[in-house]
Amino acid sequence: MINALSRYTILFTLTLLVLAVLSFALIYLFPGDPLTNLTGLVPQNDIQREALIRQFKLDQSYPIQFYHYLQQLFLGNWGYSFISGQPLREEIGIAMPATFELSTYAMVMALLIGVPVGCYAGLKSYTVSDYAINTASIFSYSFPVFWLALIFIMLFSLEAGIAPLSGRISLLFEIPNVTGFILIDILLAKNINHGLALIDAARHLVLPTMAIGLISTAAMIRITRRSVIDVMNSPFITAARSRGLSNRQIFMRHILRNALLAILPLMAIQVTTLITNAMIVETLFSWPGIGNWLINAINQRDYPALRIGVLAVSTMVITLTVLIDILNRLIDPSREKFERGTI
Amino acid sequence: MAQFSLYQEEFHPSPWQKTWREFRSSHIASLGLMILIFFLIFAIFAPLLAPYDPLQQNVNALFIPPSWNVNGTISHLFGTDALGRDLFSRIVYGCRVTLGSSILLVLLAMIVGVAIGTIAGMLQGVRSSVVNHLFDALMAIPTLLIAIVIVAILGTGLVNSMWAITLALTPQFVHHTRSLVRTEMKKEYVLASKLDGANHFQLFFYSILPNMIEMLVVQGTIALSIAVIDVSALGFLNLGARPPLPELGAMLADGMEVAYAAPWTVALPGLTIFLIVLAINIVGDGLRSALRKRLTQ
Amino acid sequence: MSELLKVSQLHFKHSNKKNWLKKPEIFELGPIDLDVKRGETIAIIGENRAGKSLLAKLLVGALKADSGQITLNNQYAPQGVQSTQISHDVRMIFQFSGEAMNPGLPVGKILDEPLRLNTSHNEKERRQLVEDVLIKVGLLREHVYFYRHMLSDGQQQRVALARALILQPKVLVADEPFAALDPSVRSQTVNLILKLQSEMGLAFIFISHNLGIVRHLADRIIVMENGQIVESGKTETIFRWPQHETTKKLILSYQSLVPQQTLR
Amino acid sequence: MPILDIKNLTLEMETGGTRVKALDRVNLSINSGEIRALVGESGSGKSLIVSAISGALPPQWHITADRMTWKGENLLSMRADERREIMRRDIAVVFQHPIAAMDPSTTLGEQLEESIPNELVEGKLFWQRKQSRRRTAIGLVHKVGIKNHEHYLNAFPHQISSDIGQKFMIAMALVSQPDLLIADDPTRGMETTTKTKVLKLLARLNQTKSLSILFVSHDLLAIASMAHTMTVLYCGQTVESGQMKHIRKRPLHPYTKALLDSAPSFRNDLPPKSYLPTLDGTIPTLQHVPIGCRLGPRCPRAQKQCVVTPAVRKVHDHTYSCHFPLHMDKL
């Protein structure tokens, strides 16, 4: 196991290194001045420019530049947003948790609803309820998330007026950003009406979470159902049954376990989809997350922000996938090689 | 000498034909396929089917509701948009742009992915595992990010967004090809071919490729549904196709500006994307279960 | 009888290091000396994991030995998969499993492959050869269009045999060719091999756990244990006067199963 | 009074759009303390019978029988939980593919311990029970001839070879001290020494614990050495059934004879390297079974009447279904 872990660590570092190289290359690939792309600073005159170039070692060879770049990344000097002039680390520090929070809730929703429903459909495979669930899930799964979100907005916000359509919380609340997770930050905040704020935040959360969550839930149902059916049809379940184990025992000890083990690697893909969907939905719900931030950055041609943002998100996603991968390996002894499947 | 009584069938279905038979026996899957073909016909014969030029503006016909609305006219089946363009024609062309470009890029991703995946699968040892891991990692990077980077470098546009999606889809094919090649390579018939003196190239073409086609088709449908969603999502976010081009996602984004005055400009393109994706998913699902059925038999 | 295949000091070491916690499972094969004469049938017997399959693979060149050499017709045969001479003259039938035949290709294509790769016949000649060999192993011409899923186990085994025979090899190596076959199909296969041997002068090396068949078919027996040949000799000698412990155990337990009247 | 009694078991299933009879009026009965062998070619439906008895068939298959009783209780009309109870207490099954029949995500030890019925576990507190389970498991593993229990109890199914798997399956089957053991090809692929050991174990259990065994195999040698009675199956039909020694001496059905003849070990008169007697052709696929006697096209004695399914005939306790049985003239 330690062997595998160290292998993972090496490969993971390697991947991050590749990402770092790519993001470093972006300095030169993006249009405009490499210096600005790197730092987000616009030198006012040539003297300042020279000084900055020397400071960021842009006059040195590429490897040295890259080394310096890595160093700065580690030290947390990620440069400044070209547009707002804020340190990028701060901006990402606010935007990233927002996306993460949204995805987490959607994921929790997908797991809490998707897995039991998927199990149910799998156990009742080829019955009416299974067909109904399956049809519903393939429908939900086919929604383009942006359209679904629009429909939600029209139905629930504009027509029914149940839930607000933008932001994380009414702007009247002033919630200091501590953890980046709004619900936690509300609890940490002082001088506000916590109950009111929590309700308000929850109402803001409902629609975006639903929009992302519905698609992920549908995917989860389909994965779980498939996996449960596969496990149920496998000979070892027949064998267990003929050993006289009770249905409950079989389900809890054998079906569930093996089905979930098969689901886990697929979750890695789901995480990617989920975060992509979260990023798209953010732009519709004005959720102050990383997706919204990146889209704004591209509209504003804020190259330093783009570079760091892309690096940050891909690092996050890859870290998550690798973690799931390792988890999978830890708890699933039987899988020799981790294979990704499909829904 | 042994005499065989041969129970000859009318024809000898190849595995692929068997899967096809299974597929056709499912009504839902066939229906999905029909819808998909319907859209494909839209895509291919758009110029013949569309009653108007999708770019032709008509200021005298702004915001005409769809024909089923009391205020609608039959000359504009789906109504018109904010510039008086015929929405039906735009959607027909939209299928062409969105679905057509998706198919193209999936094919491209497939070819590249299979090539790399095969090489990675046939090479053993460290090189392969590093390549594999890197591709796995790349696979995790959301399309949106890649698209953002590409758009930042090359500028917006349908073609640029297509590059991005191709780039994002390729690892998936690499991965599946690689794992398939790996498992196939362990099988005895491959060893037998090797003993016959087949080189890697021959092994691939005669032993592995015939067994890969189904995986490719299934994987292709998955990739296609992702591609359609991605193409339109990027269009929607203004990172892909540019406004006058009738791309479904871009049309949707366009319609959002006038969502109150003309809700159908949001509803219909969205519905089209949804139906295309749904049809692809149903077909993919049908294929997979047909495949599964064939394999368990 | 002339010496066809000569194996000397063949050595193979394999260490299986899957789990870092435990000691690597080292498996060492050999050194092995063996010679095979024309038309001779040799049976390899031994316990599970004795290295029988490994030896078979080494013989046909599916694996590369660490040291030692194999000479074919007094010619040194280079080791390894790409050696055409070996693949031409020493052919292998794999232990029956669902994977011995490519599921995506029809029988005709499968049989065509060795010809295409190893001979310079044109399309038509190859087709002719394929049909000939199909008939030889007791299948029909029409079977060229069949896919794996349309054939029964026995027929699949015949295709494997056809594939081995199509290049007119001198030595045929078979890894448990009968184990998974039904009694009647098994007898058919045994008969087929016997017939081919007498027709083509084929040397036949096979691995089997079925001592009944071994006794019936083999001229010579090789007993393996732990990667070593512990005993070898004429069939009757081995069966009547086993020397090594393992052999004794094997023969004894076999005879304890065989109904008494046959021993009388 | 047989403990398991099956009469005219028919199993129909849908394959490739057509409905086929995979089992056609199969009769099988096992007496208490008896070892019955079930022989037949691959695909003849042996495993299907095993599944039918253990109730492991997919629900969409149609199963009918005139009689299918366990100790007088009708298995077919039984409620699922009653049947499960019987399976847990009285009948144990060793499946054909041992590795596939084990949960890939659980260690062998756990699975073995899980199969130990609660009433056989000593102690009240859970760790005592746990220890007790472990002890029982180790004992069992030793019993079936696995020495290195430490290693194998903590191993996962994919880490073991199939002969170890088979032994484990047997251990798992024996754990509940059943009345009937159904063993589907338990010795496939084992080399002779191990095979003999396993067979001896089964025979001993049969004698000491009066365990009835349904021994499914096409290894005639193994069967002949231990079975008391034997049922021969061909293509989903029972062709012959009776005392082992009778059948060996005087098989009535041409197929049985061909089967016995094909094993060289049974024939001391056979010169080495001579052709073995055999039937032509192979077993037909289910979609293309001939009407009437399914052996028909392959049978050396086939005549016109063979297109009618032969009735079951009985001579003493020796049943057969053939229009033109062998040796009958002598009887």
Add this chain to the structure above:
Amino acid sequence: TQSNQDAFYRSGIIYCSESNPINFNPQLDTSGTTSDASSHQIYGRLLDFNPDTGRIEASLASSWMVSDNGLSYEFQLRKGVAFHTTDYFSPTRTFNADDVIFSIDRWRLPSHPYHNVSGGRYAYFESLGIADNIQEVTRINSYRVRITLINRDSSFLANLATDFSVILSEEYAKQLMEKGIPERIDHYPIGTGPFKFQSYRKDHYIRYKRHEDFWRDVPLSERLIYDITPKSSLRLAKLITGECDAIAFPGQTEVEVIRQRDQLELAEKPGLNIGFWAFNTQKKPFDNPDVRRALAFAIDKNTLLEAVYFDSAVRAKTLLPTASWAHQRDADDTAYNPVLARKLLNDAGVPEGFRMTIWAMPVERAYNPNAAKMAELMQRYLADVGIRAEIVTYDWTTFRRHLREGLHDSVLIGWSADSGDPDNFYRPLLSCGAIPSGTNRAMWCNRKYDQLINAALKTEDIEQRKQIYQQVNSLLYEQLPLVPLAHAFRYQAHNASLSGMTINPYGGINFSGVEKKL
């Protein structure tokens, strides 16, 4: 509890604005977004326009005197006007003459230590050439200031009342300079306005708090929040769901929706603005007036008006809207004539398939509610005359940055007047001095034009000025550096629960006196 909850939601006003301000100092930027976010909220001016009459009235200057030659202006300042107290600044004194002098000298004097802070471009003042016309600003006493001009300027007082002539705190500036962070003055502003700046997050919000010591006695909401929402449809949606109390620039198509809803109120007024299509006259072939004329002939203005403004606009012939006293009713206008257009293009040597860019604003403005749509319409018209137009759009800030760099071929943009004076149209839009300041989108410089508009300022005689502007109009028709398109209505939509909202003809939104009732 319910009442608790109501009280809380009533305590603040949320305004959905259309874009990010560049900073919080309107001196530095002509964009309405920046001034909306700062001038009336954070700052005060010496003079103000009365929102109803449009007349100049006293503000921080309690009274003023103009000398007879029109060159000297003396202002009496209001006493006891407090600056904001925030976590980044605590004033020790109230507003006085030093603040006025600092505020004017900052943009007036290139030698001023603050002049180069934040880029040193003061677009509005530069484009009108005001800085060069001021001789000096003198302090008479703490509450009295005199401004001396070089030339007579009939629009001078009006300019002091515009959104751009805000009063900054001199004390704060000094403090910042000592700390070495002078540029903070434009990002963490201090003023005397009704609201004090609290925090800003790009693309997200701007927060203000009530200025407790505001000198005017008007009701003030406790909190003011700008919710930055670039999409007009989304702004309307938020207005409907009550997430915004007021919105900037409701889309023209949405006006009906707002009218139909009881809980929403829509105020409209003919706006003092002009939407136009400007050519980058420094680029070939747009330096050729014939090409520009050809392009102008290629488009049908009436269609644009119909499709983009939904007839809530007046067709523009000149730069001046109908409401202006200098409006010329009978001015020449280009008519739709594609044949002529093509001919002119051929004559000018512009080939078929010529590619050009039309830059379309990403945001709604009063003068052009949907530039992208207009660009698409024009794209088709241009295609008819064999020109392939590509539509370019960026985020608003970036868009204007690139415009200033002159990267465009042509651009759809416009101008909202800041004072009613005609010079406020002619000078910033097309004078040579306005090129570096970035308001001259055509980058067009014409001596004769400059002479004419300068002459117009020298006289107070309305008729004479009208005469001059007619000459200017015909010069513009000849040269056509830009094609005037429309003068649009101004709309302002807000929730009916807001009271005290007024619509300002010169643009700019003001939340003092606005209250929310539930």
